Amino acid sequence: MQQFALTGANGFLGFHVRTALRDLGIESKAIAVGDGHNPSAAVAALNGASRVIHLAGVNRGTDDEVTVGNLRFASQIADAIVRADTPPSTIVFANSTQSTNGSVYGNSKASAAATLRRAAELVGAEFQDVKLPNLFGEHGQPFYNAVTATFCHLLANGEQPFIDRDSELTLMHAQDAADLLIGSTSADAGEKVQVRESVKGLLRRLTEIAATYDRGEIPDVAAAFDRNLFNSYRSYTFPHQAPIRLARHADSRGSFFETVRSHGGCGQSSFSTTEPGITRGDHFHRRKIERFTVLAGAATITLRRLFTDRVYEFDVTGDKPVAIDMPTMWAHNITNTGADTLYTAFWSNEVFNPEVPDTIAESV
The missing domain is CATH 2.60.120.10 (Jelly Rolls)
Structure with missing residues (x-):
């Protein structure tokens, strides 16, 4: 039976990865990082695991907090991988497409990837560096995880979001990201489910979804992206809009x-x-x-x-x-x-x- 281990299991993407694993009947062990990291517990969780997925990261804070935090998390997991008697055969890093843009956050993610890659080489494991775009999905934290979560939260509460500056986004639903990270889909399939949309276009879509659903009607969900946006929006309306x-x-x-x-x-x-x-x-x-x-x-x-x-x-x-x-x-x-x-x-x-x-x- 396959055994998975996760960091960031209780976060937004962790919730979606655990859901995808539940679909396959695979349980996962959570590994704490940061101040709550326990080296012995981490080694125990990794021993005999077929795949470890490093999800935890720092994307808010000062430059030092982001830089130190992401490298610290990766170093803690890398150390546990090397110390395990039977290390995972596959090491997966939930990286970001921003890892090559030269920003403080991007550089910290690139450093974390290099740290995990070295650990994989030391134990002879496969390393998968999965660069994810902007993620959206059910139960994202507004004003933190993504602009989609903030828009959904505001619209579901009868407020009108304000756009300060428009830009183009590359969006992927968190369940599609989860499938990619657990190995259910390929990198090529992951590319195909990404959608480019402007911030204004995203808000327009969500505003139309909110207005339709407020009448108790189902919006047009023929396209997978529109269905995923609708399901994301619905997660912010329950239970106060039911029945x-x-x-x-x-x-x-x-x-x-x-x-x-x-x-x-x-x-x-x-x-x-x-x-x-x-x-x-x-x-x-x-x-x-x-x-x-x-x-x-x-x-x-x-x-x-x-x-x-x-x-x-x-x-x-x-x-x-x-x-x-x-x-x-x-x-x-x-x-x-x-x-x-x-x-x-x-x-x-x-x-x-x-x-x-x-x-x-x-x-x-």
Whole structure:
């Protein structure tokens, strides 16, 4: 069984890498760096590991803090690699495309790469220097990780972002970066999922996404980049924008309400009946958009973000229809809490592919 070790496991990219590994059924060991570094624990985590991925870094602070911090982190991991009885066969560094631009940050990342490369050569390991562009994705920290996170946070809270200076960005979704770092995709594939967009263009896209989703509608997610932006934005709207209220029209003939209004892309609708006391789901999605709508009966929809313990519950009924969208990378299920059969409609933005189901078992 493969064993992975990570630095920066609790950071933004660490969350996405751990999610990608969970999809493959691979657990990872976290290695602390900086002041919390424990040399013996680091060696133990690396011993017998098939791959170590160095994610931790310093990209904010004074010039000295950035320079010293990045080299310190790399040196701590390099020392542990050399000391391990059975060092990892592959050493991966989450580098930056800025490592060649001559900046203080870029130079510090280049130095960190050189330090890890020397360690790999000493133990006969493969070294992969993965230069990543601007990353975006679910649960990035606003005003820190990336401009996308800041825009999403502000728009989700009803504020209008301000652009001081426009520039061109090269963007990659964090799940695509994770696939690259864990070896699920090649460098060529990584190049193909990068998108160039201006800061103004990014804000325009996100503003349109926010306005559409504020109406409870699904924006055009036909392109993978637009789907990824939408999923990123959604992570800043949950739980305060859930559930989505649906307009129910009733007369002597019965009742009618819309469950989904999508503005573009593929889609699949399905329907289930669930007997009292039965639970469906207990899985998560990495990229798939999924909506639950109870048509008749009573249910509790439960969600939990991966690698956390807090659980969110929504009690829903067919008498007062609402839609609840499942955030990506959140485990979720639905339980019939009523005395009668539960009728539920499901919608996802893609036709189910059993070879690539993007439905990973995970108990809430």
